Amino acid sequence: MLFALICKDKPGHLQVRLDARPDHVAFLNGLNADKKLAFAGPFLDADGKPNGSMVVIEATDLAGAEALAAADPYAKAGLFEKVEIKPWTWVFNKPAEA
Template sequence: MLFAIICTDKPDHLQVRMDNRPAHVEYLKSLGADLKGAGPFLDADKKPNGSLVIINAADMAAAKAFADDDPYAKAGLFQTVEIRPWSWLLNNPETAA
């Protein structure tokens, strides 16, 4: 099942994000094919201020465990984290004919 992990950074935490970015990227890559997409949200100055990560996980508990183990989460970057089941309707390469 697909899950969208929607994270909002704490204010004034850009340096925390930058310091932990290499570990975060490697952590995401560790999912292999279960990582469906990821990237930062941007503020008006085009600086990252949150994250969207879409993963394939067995259930909500597995998605939450993955989100909790993210180096960004462990570093205290996020003000909020929302995890929602997600259905990839359009432009899904796995269902393209």
């Protein structure tokens, strides 16, 4: 089952994001290797600077999605003001399954 993690950064925490980014990227690459990551990327503010994230993951249930979200180095660094986790279905432009 897919879940969308919609994460909003705390205001004024761009440096926290930049400092934690290498660990966050490594974390997502690990999820990708385990075939748990569908896609991910930052939301941008009016100046083109990141101010949140959207990460779509595969998990067996909401508790599994919550555990993955909590393990993200951005979450551990206290970057996020709010994280919404919603079940999600990929309908259009879904990549072919391997």
